[in-house]
Amino acid sequence: MNAHSLQIAITTGEPAGVGPELTVQALAHGLGEPAAQPRWPGVHFVVLGDRGLLEERAARVGIDLQPLLASGAVGIEHHPLGRPAQAGTLDPANGRYVLDLLDTAIDGALDGRFAALVTAPLQKSTINDAGVPFTGHTEYLAERTGTPxxxxxxxxxxxxxxxxxxxxxxxxxxxxxxxxxxxxxxxxxxxxxxxxxxxxxxxxxxxxxxxxxxxxxxxxxxxxxxxxxxxxxxxxxxxxxxxxxxxxxxxxxxxxxxxxxxxxxxxxxxxxxxxxxxxxxxxxxxxxxxGLPIVRTSVDHGTALDLAGTGRADCGSLIAAIDAAVSMARHRSHCA
Known part of the structure; x- marks a missing residue:
């Protein structure tokens, strides 16, 4: 990790949705085998989520997490679920878990730990059903960063x-x-x-x-x-x-x-x-x-509950979001 110049957070979003599996799929695709040329050289990714959930979803889509973690380019920062998650089934007990991931990423970007954050999709209803008023990623980021x-x-x-x-x-x-x-x-x-x-x-x-x-x-x-x-x-x-x-x-x-x-x-x-x-x-x-004081990119789709855990969801948008976050972070570092 010390050899990497940029550290980027990825929030895995709604645990019942496709975010956890798309995250491991995108990183596996972008980083490739150890002998291959990585897509994002000089970047260390911190995946925010429940480690057991990520391991379970990775296994479902045929991805071995160990080579990714052994590469030194990816680390998992474990945040425990409120309750074990089932693919495709929303649970308000995990609403605050989703916000915890986002808060950690925002705080890390504000204090300079992360050069950017990439957000997998979340489900607004899960957070609201957990008793937390929430209108969306964009509005929450503005409020948390004090951006008018x-x-x-x-x-x-x-x-x-x-x-x-x-x-x-x-x-x-x-x-x-x-x-x-x-x-x-x-x-x-x-x-x-x-x-x-x-x-x-x-x-x-x-x-x-x-x-x-x-x-x-x-x-x-x-x-x-x-x-x-x-x-x-x-x-x-x-x-x-x-x-x-x-x-x-x-x-x-x-x-x-x-x-x-x-x-x-x-x-x-x-x-x-x-x-x-x-x-x-x-x-x-x-x-x-x-308009934010931090770099934030995301996918152009939702949680796709019907595809969660099936391996049929396409990680192309998340790969593009990571590409953009890396590029934007590098541009900002050059302008600083």
Whole structure:
């Protein structure tokens, strides 16, 4: 471990879901046999979870944990389950266990022990049923780190990935317009620009911004949010040196000729931008929380209770999330 320059935490998430097995599958795939070239040289992974659970799920999917642990690139930090977990069966007794993993990872990232954290999916209902109010990973990370505004961004993988950030996240559609403000959009675009520079190595990020209404409001005939809110916000950030363009009609923006030179698209609401991204990248996409003082990446899917313990779940998204966490941590260390 001493020879490794970066230490990254992986929280294994809901114990009844696919998180534990995907974690061991992703690490086994990425680190390979001892003679193979590892995917993440110079990185030590700390897997947070119940050791017995990880061993049991690894055996179910045909993975021997011992070579991984013997490699020195992976360690398990044991956190005991509240009650033995059954694949596919939720148990509120393990709600606080899931939060314990997340708290440990967040605290470790804040105090510098971890350069990044990667989160496997959790089940919100398990935590709420355990008596802890919980709305999601993103909101919890913001609260625990004291961050007033965070931005959810989903991204594909590869040399020129599609990245889509959201101005609003989990809101009813009827509430989206009222949630959009000039100041809020300015803060969101500032966060996107800053993190694309610091964590993704983009020297002059280009951000394409959608309108809210069909045809971007069609000069006010289909709504005035573009005129009264979005355009003034774009003028303010452009005056501050941010390359934010738009607002563009969302139904025509997601074309290769427009996206070719873009580093990110900012969509106004969840189902405006994410269906396109998930169609293009599902299974290899990732979720990144921008605006935090720490690096956090995650998968683009849920707990998949019906697949837990079967070996049929695809670890591609978790591998991509680890790739991104390693890359972002390295960019940040170079900028520090």
């Amino acid at each position: 505004r965070v931005v959810m961004m989903l991204a594909g993988s590869g040399e020129h990935p599609l990245r889509v950030a959201l101005a609003t996240t989990h809101l009813p559609l009827k509430d989206v317009s009222a949630a959009l403000t000039i100041d809020g959009l300015v803060e969101t675009l500032t966060i996107i620009d800053r993190d694309l520079r610091a964590s993704f190595g983009r020297e002059a990020p280009a951000i394409l911004v959608t309108g809210l209404n069909p045809h971007a409001g069609e000069n006010g005939y289909l709504g005035r949010e573009e005129i009264d809110v979005i355009s003034p916000a774009l003028e303010r950030v452009r005056a501050a040196g941010i390359d934010a363009r738009g607002p563009y009609p969302a139904d025509t923006l997601f074309q290769p000729r427009y996206l070719r030179d873009a580093d990110c698209v900012l969509a106004m609401f969840h189902d405006q931008g994410l269906p396109v991204l998930k169609y293009a990248t599902f299974g290899e996409g990732i979720n990144v929380t921008l």
